[in-house]
Amino acid sequence: MAQKPSIPKGTRDFNPEQVAKRNYIFNSIRGAFQTFGFQPIETPSFENSDTLMGKYGEEGDRLIFKILNSGDYLNKANEQAYTEKDSTKLTSSISEKALRYDLTVPFARYVVQHQNEIEFPFKRYQIQPVWRADRPQKGRFREFFQCDADVVGSKSLWQEVEFIQLYDTVFSALKLEGVTIKINNRKILSGIAEVIGASDKLIDFTVALDKLDKIGEEKVKEEMRSKGISEEGISKLQPLFTLSGDFESQIESLKSILNTSEEGKKGIEELAFINEAILELGLKTAALQLDVTLARGLNYYTGAIFEVAAPKTVSMGSIGGGGRYDDLTGIFGMKDMSGVGISFGLDRIYLVLEELGLFPETVSKNIEVLFINFGDKEALFSLKAIKVLRKNDINAELYPDAAKMKKQMNHANKRAIPFVVLVGDNEMESDTYTLKNMVSGEQLNVSLPDLIKQIK
Amino acid sequence: MAQKPSIPKGTRDFNPEQVAKRNYIFNSIRGAFQTFGFQPIETPSFENSDTLMGKYGEEGDRLIFKILNSGDYLNKANEQAYTEKDSTKLTSSISEKALRYDLTVPFARYVVQHQNEIEFPFKRYQIQPVWRADRPQKGRFREFFQCDADVVGSKSLWQEVEFIQLYDTVFSALKLEGVTIKINNRKILSGIAEVIGASDKLIDFTVALDKLDKIGEEKVKEEMRSKGISEEGISKLQPLFTLSGDFESQIESLKSILNTSEEGKKGIEELAFINEAILELGLKTAALQLDVTLARGLNYYTGAIFEVAAPKTVSMGSIGGGGRYDDLTGIFGMKDMSGVGISFGLDRIYLVLEELGLFPETVSKNIEVLFINFGDKEALFSLKAIKVLRKNDINAELYPDAAKMKKQMNHANKRAIPFVVLVGDNEMESDTYTLKNMVSGEQLNVSLPDLIKQIK
Numbered sequence: 001m002a003q004k005p006s007i008p009k010g011t012r013d014f015n016p017e018q019v020a021k022r023n024y025i026f027n028s029i030r031g032a033f034q035t036f037g038f039q040p041i042e043t044p045s046f047e048n049s050d051t052l053m054g055k056y057g058e059e060g061d062r063l064i065f066k067i068l069n070s071g072d073y074l075n076k077a078n079e080q081a082y083t084e085k086d087s088t089k090l091t092s093s094i095s096e097k098a099l100r101y102d103l104t105v106p107f108a109r110y111v112v113q114h115q116n117e118i119e120f121p122f123k124r125y126q127i128q129p130v131w132r133a134d135r136p137q138k139g140r141f142r143e144f145f146q147c148d149a150d151v152v153g154s155k156s157l158w159q160e161v162e163f164i165q166l167y168d169t170v171f172s173a174l175k176l177e178g179v180t181i182k183i184n185n186r187k188i189l190s191g192i193a194e195v196i197g198a199s200d201k202l203i204d205f206t207v208a209l210d211k212l213d214k215i216g217e218e219k220v221k222e223e224m225r226s227k228g229i230s231e232e233g234i235s236k237l238q239p240l241f242t243l244s245g246d247f248e249s250q251i252e253s254l255k256s257i258l259n260t261s262e263e264g265k266k267g268i269e270e271l272a273f274i275n276e277a278i279l280e281l282g283l284k285t286a287a288l289q290l291d292v293t294l295a296r297g298l299n300y301y302t303g304a305i306f307e308v309a310a311p312k313t314v315s316m317g318s319i320g321g322g323g324r325y326d327d328l329t330g331i332f333g334m335k336d337m338s339g340v341g342i343s344f345g346l347d348r349i350y351l352v353l354e355e356l357g358l359f360p361e362t363v364s365k366n367i368e369v370l371f372i373n374f375g376d377k378e379a380l381f382s383l384k385a386i387k388v389l390r391k392n393d394i395n396a397e398l399y400p401d402a403a404k405m406k407k408q409m410n411h412a413n414k415r416a417i418p419f420v421v422l423v424g425d426n427e428m429e430s431d432t433y434t435l436k437n438m439v440s441g442e443q444l445n446v447s448l449p450d451l452i453k454q455i456k
Numbered sequence: 457m458a459q460k461p462s463i464p465k466g467t468r469d470f471n472p473e474q475v476a477k478r479n480y481i482f483n484s485i486r487g488a489f490q491t492f493g494f495q496p497i498e499t500p501s502f503e504n505s506d507t508l509m510g511k512y513g514e515e516g517d518r519l520i521f522k523i524l525n526s527g528d529y530l531n532k533a534n535e536q537a538y539t540e541k542d543s544t545k546l547t548s549s550i551s552e553k554a555l556r557y558d559l560t561v562p563f564a565r566y567v568v569q570h571q572n573e574i575e576f577p578f579k580r581y582q583i584q585p586v587w588r589a590d591r592p593q594k595g596r597f598r599e600f601f602q603c604d605a606d607v608v609g610s611k612s613l614w615q616e617v618e619f620i621q622l623y624d625t626v627f628s629a630l631k632l633e634g635v636t637i638k639i640n641n642r643k644i645l646s647g648i649a650e651v652i653g654a655s656d657k658l659i660d661f662t663v664a665l666d667k668l669d670k671i672g673e674e675k676v677k678e679e680m681r682s683k684g685i686s687e688e689g690i691s692k693l694q695p696l697f698t699l700s701g702d703f704e705s706q707i708e709s710l711k712s713i714l715n716t717s718e719e720g721k722k723g724i725e726e727l728a729f730i731n732e733a734i735l736e737l738g739l740k741t742a743a744l745q746l747d748v749t750l751a752r753g754l755n756y757y758t759g760a761i762f763e764v765a766a767p768k769t770v771s772m773g774s775i776g777g778g779g780r781y782d783d784l785t786g787i788f789g790m791k792d793m794s795g796v797g798i799s800f801g802l803d804r805i806y807l808v809l810e811e812l813g814l815f816p817e818t819v820s821k822n823i824e825v826l827f828i829n830f831g832d833k834e835a836l837f838s839l840k841a842i843k844v845l846r847k848n849d850i851n852a853e854l855y856p857d858a859a860k861m862k863k864q865m866n867h868a869n870k871r872a873i874p875f876v877v878l879v880g881d882n883e884m885e886s887d888t889y890t891l892k893n894m895v896s897g898e899q900l901n902v903s904l905p906d907l908i909k910q911i912k
Binding site for chain 1: 460461462463464467468469470471472475476479490491492493495496497498499500501502503504507518519521522523524526527528529530531533538541542543544546547550551552553555565566568569570573575577579580585587589599607610611612614615617618621625733736737788789822823829835836839840843846849850851852853854855856857867870871
């Protein structure tokens with residue numbers, strides 16, 4: 001016998017139950033996206049390599065899956081690279097296409113390419129898989145879905161307000177209570193860097209600060225020192241490490257720390273505006289929290305930065321994130337296109353719902369009734385009834401073979417089918433059906449209209 | 457300015473309207489799959505190359521997209537192939553993964569890999585994209601979706617009956633009337649080959665016969681001659697070329713042609729069984745037709761062969777197809793796993809519905825109401841109402857900026873939003889909303905509950 005086949009590491013098969021649960025999450029997200037006025041687009045799984053390469057940094061370039069050209073691809077191979085056996089240098093001459101690495105760059109490409117057909121501000125959502133040649137580990141895969149919603153073409157802060165409401169709407173719909181929506185603003189971070197005299201080290205500074213939760217105050221300070229941030233600067237940061245309390249009192253503290261930075265003050269103003277609007281509008285189950293350590297590594301955020309934390313009862317990283325970027329499409333030569341967007345982490349949301357037992361029992365809408373097959377005459381009679389049941393939106397099927405009764409009943413049990421119907425000579429003569437409830441064991445002889453009622 | 461970006465040839469961007477129309481078709485197919493008891497699975501976009509290679513013939517191997525290994529892939533390159541610059545020979549040493557070429561082979565791999573978790577007979581459906589490095593042309597793409605439903609683990613002919621009903625159900629749901637479901641049986645083709653003394657040339661014979669519609673009787677005969685089928689044999693075929701009439705009379709003709717072939721008689725018996733069951737059960741809008749020239753090029757069908765033709769008013773190739781195969785999983789070492797399945801051609805169905813104007817007007821569920829933004833105070837007041845509308849499943853949004861009224865009204869017009877709401881001082885004071893119907897131009901001043909009623 002041949003070797004049992006397998007799939008590439010970091011990829012997954014999804015069985016019917018898993019597909020149903022994933023679709024439950026997708027549908028909740030999609031439904032909220034739509035009521036908020038977002039419209040779906042889809043882009044190809046692979047893009048021209050030059051659309052993707054150079055957009056995610058050196059590490060990103062390495063993690064992009066490249067597609068080998070078809071035919072005699074070595075014909076056009078870069079000769080020098082070929083002679084030197086230099087893989088990195090050779091790639092672009094034997095591979096013109098690459099798998100999507102995220103949904104943001106393809107979206108930017110879409111906006112620029114279709115700018116004349118798009119009515120701005122453009123609110124789009126996109127739910128598609130992306131691929132990364134990352135080392136697979138628990139919860140990290142080489143193929144996974146991203147669920148993004150973005151608005152481009154407006155700098156209005158009302159968008160940020162709406163995205164917070166959108167997060168709240170989705171997680172409330174999923175019955176996932178106790179979610180924390182953390183917010184920060186790049187301008188706050190810039191302001192702090194300015195105040196401590198480290199404006200030229202903004203990235204080093206934010207990368208270090210971002211680790212506060214993980215490695216603690218002392219190690220963060222150590223890292224800052226090693227990056228050349230002065231002791232004086234670090235001591236000015238002290239209030240930041242101990243910043244606590246509610247949104248308003250944090251805002252007050254920031255006002256005193258940042259009173260010499262114009263940019264910092266602008267950031268405070270934006271945060272305060274958003275917070276006040278959310279207080280007025282109210283959130284259903286989520287909480288909004290200001291977190292000045294939030295930086296999300298990504299350098300392209302220019303305003304608000306979001307991150308969503310799962311309820312404290314589960315230990316799980318962020319289940320969503322996003323922010324405002326002022327130059328989404330600049331990489332493709334289209335300037336001044338401000339945007340703001342958020343993303344939902346499907347795989348982690350799945351794990352959280354699973355751990356908390358929040359998937360509805362009915363989520364994997366399985367078959368509801370199986371007709372036992374006693375032979376061709378009975379099968380035909382059954383299929384006539386099945387046709388009517390299906391018209392009434394009841395998922396029904398006939399066991400395909402006239403196998404032993406026991407085998408068929410076992411099949412119904414293994415698939416957890418709630419009802420079976422038995423049709424023999426008596427039933428055919430009287431035009432009735434014997435319905436067996438597989439949970440209670442109860443049996444009823446009923447007409448077709450009653451069969452429908454009983455199953456529903 | 458940088459060059460305007462583009463996408464790889466043979467791939468497509470889908471705008472919101474196109475996504476909505478495609479989802480309309482997907483949802484109709486998915487809904488029918490589920491009421492018929494099929495369960496969804498999903499497999500990774502790429503498989504290990506050895507899972508796919510060699511399964512689709514030489515031409516197929518060429519059309520499979522290969523993914524370049526990550527890192528220093530030349531390190532493991534086949535030295536001889538590298539020295540000889542032999543692209544074909546080099547590939548397997550620098551590429552271990554390949555994009556899915558269809559859904560059938562990954563399904564077979566899935567069944568073998570998960571055989572211990574699967575309860576047979578297993579009815580699965582799968583709706584996912586596949587990729588082929590084919591020359592792109594009108595209606596043929598390098599990335600496209602397949603929608604497959606298969607049952608494995610039963611040889612019952614009731615499955616074939618159900619698949620015909622399933623086709624009828626889906627196309628009726630799509631309001632696509634006048635579809636023809638053509639059926640044939642590999643055993644009929646084998647029987648005919650046997651009768652004309654060309655059993656060893658079955659494939660040549662069926663490939664030629666399959667072209668009857670396209671190239672006509674004389675050219676088919678020519679091709680058969682060129683493949684070494686005798687004049688005597690070809691003359692025995694004559695009744696086949698003129699076979700006409702309804703299902704039953706064709707069956708009668710076949711009985712006389714095939715009376716010396718056991719296999720042919722078995723094929724007739726199967727076709728007759730299926731036809732009688734369908735006559736008893738009835739079809740809603742589709743017609744079932746016996747077509748003995750139907751071979752579908754694919755060599756792996758062993759019983760029924762299906763193909764669905766669009767209504768005669770549109771010129772379009774087949775919009776679906778399938779059949780029975782007796783050894784789906786043999787390629788992965790698991791024997792005796794008979795299956796039968798069908799597929800829907802999404803892109804062609806899309807074109808047919810478009811041409812016949814069959815997409816419902818409401819399909820692209822756009823935003824229903826836009827609130828004009830007159831400033832922050834008005835915006836906040838509006839967002840409170842919007843929150844209530846969304847709770848009532850009304851897709852509503854606020855124009856993000858307090859732009860000029862005219863600009864905002866234009867935006868509503870361009871996006872074909874049916875209603876706008878105007879909120880100024882008067883409205884805020886009286887807690888009312890001015891609702892403007894963008895089609896009729898009519899304006900009403902209403903309370904929030906009435907606003908909901910009017911929009912619904």
